[in-house]
Amino acid sequence: MIEDKNQSLTPLEELGEFGLIDHLTGSFKIEKESTVKGVGDDAAVIDYCDKQTVISTDMLVEGVHFNLAYVPLKHLGYKAVVINLSDICAMNAEPEQILVSIAVSNRFPVEALDELYEGIKIACQKYKVDLVGGDTTSSTSGLIISITAVGSVKKENQVYRGGAAEKDLLVVSGDLGAAYLGLQVLERENNVFKVNPNMQPDLAPYDYIVGRQLKPEARIDIISLLKELDVKPTSMIDVSDGLSSEVLHLSKHSGLGFKIYEEKIPLDPMVIRTADEFGINPVTCALNGGEDYELLFTVAQSDFEKIKGNPNLSVIGHAAEKNSENYLMLKDGDSAVKLTAQGWNSFERD
């Protein structure tokens, strides 16, 4: 769980709650002008002047969202921040601040939380967001992380899920399915390790997809790119639960159906190769896998010239008529499959 196995470990109760908060957050620097008051009072104070506040929250639970057997705490801290910033990006907004709450059992020493916060800090530095609050408490079992991300956006730049119009193009950034397959590889190697602890996993052939699982990025660069290209999406969402689920969200909120084309879905060669190795269809990984944190959005057809050929963007389909269903058009060109959400449901029993 902790990288340096030889250091002496500090029990959490030695610091107490306020001591722990000071210890964990003391070295975070404030970068944003909008941060008027950060950690240390009853609440943080933020001032965006003429912009609107955008706010989102996500909770990660040990044993449900992550397994510390193969997820380093530093990566976990980084990822927990990123998935929240991704939600802010999906509003076409700029991430500005985060609040981090953790509940943690006494089995974690202070040094474990230091690693977690190291990852949080790296994410804060990379994305230039300020840690401005949170809560630190004990749990009866395991680690729970709840992060709230705050961003700002000018009223006229706001993009919702519900703005797609008929014939708008459906666009996705990056490629899909890799994070899901990365998780499959990690779980397989972990099972091998449990049977034979002397077996060292060789993850090198899977570096890209394992990286996509352990250290995803929020596509803030795509938000900047779209501004540079002078393209304002008509609707947008981030791909956390799988392409299928996200298309259905845009469809429901915008009141129209989408057609997406199997052959247009961007897949990395390693995704295709690894899916083959696991005997699954890579398109299924893209549709139902999730955790890619790419941006899925619609643009007016008149914007096609501005985005075409951009290696970061793939046009994968288009909006159809009002109240129509959502279809995946298969490669053969003749058949179509109705899209259903097979995304992740954490309440399903095994």
Next chain:
Amino acid sequence: MIEDKNQSLTPLEELGEFGLIDHLTGSFKIEKESTVKGVGDDAAVIDYCDKQTVISTDMLVEGVHFNLAYVPLKHLGYKAVVINLSDICAMNAEPEQILVSIAVSNRFPVEALDELYEGIKIACQKYKVDLVGGDTTSSTSGLIISITAVGSVKKENQVYRGGAAEKDLLVVSGDLGAAYLGLQVLERENNVFKVNPNMQPDLAPYDYIVGRQLKPEARIDIISLLKELDVKPTSMIDVSDGLSSEVLHLSKHSGLGFKIYEEKIPLDPMVIRTADEFGINPVTCALNGGEDYELLFTVAQSDFEKIKGNPNLSVIGHAAEKNSENYLMLKDGDSAVKLTAQGWNSFERD
């Protein structure tokens, strides 16, 4: 756990995550003009125009912060909201929105969450705040609630912990120690019940203190009162961990010590009577008990005429010199005890 024992119960997986969110939040109405976009997109959007955003978050963990054996879920939902709004009030700000994340094990049916959200809704209605987001996921054990509260305040009305000046008066709203004693009564009755399930607890003689534990209120009325009286506190905090701990926070942030007077600490007669029954000093309950959610603040001496005699406010001491220690002046008039934080540390092992 659920009030009507005869209803048929719905397993969580039947609704799935998005179905559950719709089910739980669908009946919440938006009341605030500042709420531009609520539940249902990647993030909520808030617009305070010329005001600043104030934001705070708190996490409650089953088995650490509450025991469902004697805390009804409806009360828990209400209290979880209130303790977050209390933090917003402690900034002299107006609560506007909340985000609610829960992690819950499969042993909870949908109806249990309905009760929790009923309490959340009653709090939203009473305090006129909007539920604008959150996350709903499963846990491996128990219930975890993480709430983020958002408020607004004009720049010139902002009150921090660090603004107290020498000779300022230290004032507390309401009375102290009741919530702690209410918890002692509930735990005693629960232990009796475990030994003999036929014993029905008679909580009537303890109604006020049990109510203070189960259904605390955020003192938004005190914020309004101070505005009416034209009094702006120089520093403020809410009493969540006990008077002692909060005085030390104001002291640390303001860089000076406080003297508080034992005889001035407001205690309800039921607190005095019940403390006597448990063989503890009621002043100790006020100093170290916590969960009163009253407001502790300092005002300039020149404001004394405006607040004196107000039944909601007690002057309990004053700020002393820069960098001095914090003392409780005892009733005998001769002796003083140095204040130390003996507030709650959730990381302590039993």
